[in-house]
Amino acid sequence: MELPGQMMYAPMLLSSILEQAARHSAEVEIVSRRVEGDVHRYTYRDCHTRSKQLAQALDARGIGAGDRIGTLAWNGYRHMELYFGVSGIGAVCHTINPRLFPEQIVYIINHSRDRFVFFDASFASLVEQIAALCPHVEKWVMLCDEAALPNAFAVPLESYETLIAGHDGHFTWPSFDERQAALLCYTSGTTGDPKGVLYSHRSITLMCYGSALPDTLALSATETIAPVVPMFHVNAWGLPFSATLVGAKLVLPGAKLDGESLCSLFEQEGVTMSAGVPTVWLGFVDYMRRTGKTSTTFRRAVVGGAACPPHLAAAMAEVGVKAVHAWGMTELSPLGTVCSGSRGYAGKSAEEQAAIEAKQGRAVPGIDLKIVGSDGAELPWDGQSAGDLMARGHWVADRYFGAEHSALDDGWFPTGDVATIDPDGYMHITDRSKDVIKSGGEWISSIELENIAMSHPEIEKAACIACAHPKWDERPLIVAVRREGSSVSARDVLDFYAGKVAKWCVPDDIVFVDDLPLTATGKVQKLTLRQRFGGYFLA
Ligand code: AMP
Secondary structure, three states: OOOOOOOOOOOOOHHHHHHHHHHHOOOOEEEEEOOOOOEEEEEHHHHHHHHHHHHHHHHHOOOOOOOEEEEEOOEOHHHHHHHHHHHHOOOEEEEOOOOOOHHHHHHHHHHHOOOEEEEOHHHHHHHHHHHHHOOOOOEEEEOOOHHHOOOOOOOOEEEHHHHHHOOOOOOOOOOOOOOOEEEEEEOOOOOOOOOEEEEEHHHHHHHHHHHHOOOOOOOOOOOEEEEOOOOOOHHHHOHHHHHHHHOOEEEEOEOOOOHHHHHHHHHHHOOOEEEEOHHHHHHHHHHHHHHOOOOOOOOEEEEOOOOOOHHHHHHHHHOOOEEEEEEEOHHHOOEEEEOOOOOOOOOOOHHHHHHHHOOOEEEOOOEEEEEEOOOOOEOOOOOOOOEEEEEEEOOOOOOOOOOOOOOOEOOEEEEEEEEEEOOOOOEEEEEEOOOOEEEOOEEEOHHHHHHHHHOOOOEEEEEEEEEEEOOOEEEEEEEEEEOOOOOOOHHHHHHOOOOOOOHHHOOOEEEEOOOOOEOOOOOEOHHHHHHHHOOOOOO
């Protein structure tokens, strides 16, 4: 006979994470560099009170369980309040990536049926451009005070401060099923329409616990955490919630993510750890090198969203920052793996450790991974066999928002990545399945080839793409950006591959461009490169 446990039950709601911080880390600061240009600081207690004022305001305007509320905003305290205030009443905070094309933004707002949209002043002209195309939006709210509202605006506006001002923050968060939706984020949709991933209170809370663990992101109340990854890119990888969970000081950098802005903010606020995509850290390291600076407090940077090239990890180490490689995706909330130590790691040589750190890491507890061959059979964890990476776990999507059918394949989510897993469980992404180069029946990893190009001292950025080839079906081409002042030749770079990969994997050519196109989440847009150079070897 079943015997139920006799422990207290409280649903895992995001409001309880903030409530905990407001009670147990009340005076810990949340510091925001505002789009207005100044620095704003307050505490978890203040954040809690204002989030409850927002909840009251939304409640008073008829927003309730399941309603979607859009945001077009940088990382800042008002965005934090939206994360907690909206989800706290059972509504859904839908973070919209403002770097998408306006047509995609319109599609997303209409698809999710956002009732209100809150936006930073820097997106005012975008809102003027798209508002008429979003008939379901009842209210556009600018994240500012009344005095900062523009005089002449094409759309009726309200200011955030006025919206919440009439409410006193005396509010008890409602209790409801932890499986209810809390936040919504659309994938960047490099092919086809963007697809929404609808996170629940439970899935986000469990990911926060998983991500705080010592072998994951090792979050602690003693840290000062600056999520550089935007709050519109998979909830800033959960950090606004997980930092709150542990009661760490939070530093939210706003719109300026260049090396100089980040360095000055980190030094001023004593930031100890951060997280962002490789392109952000390339800019950061470049600035530190040019100015001869090293970090005084900043020690750890989580690098994810795209592969962290080994030369970037080495350059970060030179300026005093350890790069912690992580892998994930929108559908995984996003944290899937983090590269950190495991049993036996300490006994390895520095070279072996560096080779491990170039991998994407071990599964976060709560996530399970496997790799499968083209017949769907599981492949061995030998560090050599590469196959389609599948994931399952507490914070993995089952289906896309509005989709009739589950996205799962026999209970596993097909990630679209190709990977190896070694006997210690370290997963290594060799490619996105659509980026793999299929040359004469063999597979060549585009990530490996671009990492080698980027380790050349005169190459600043590089991407490797598959180009159609009359004899081999596809052959690799490197599209590269030279460092300023360099005139390095294609031959020099090709020679640099000697001894680093098998001869037949060496790219067939290098083309130089002024810059690489980036997606809305700061990754190299390989689709655009393939459209431009895909016929290079046929010409
Ligand atoms: P997104 O959903 O926009 O965050 O994109 C997720 C995809 O980014 C993954 O499926 C991977 O292809 C890629 N990605 C994320 N992190 C890494 C990483 N550390 N190394 C290689 N690719 C990554």
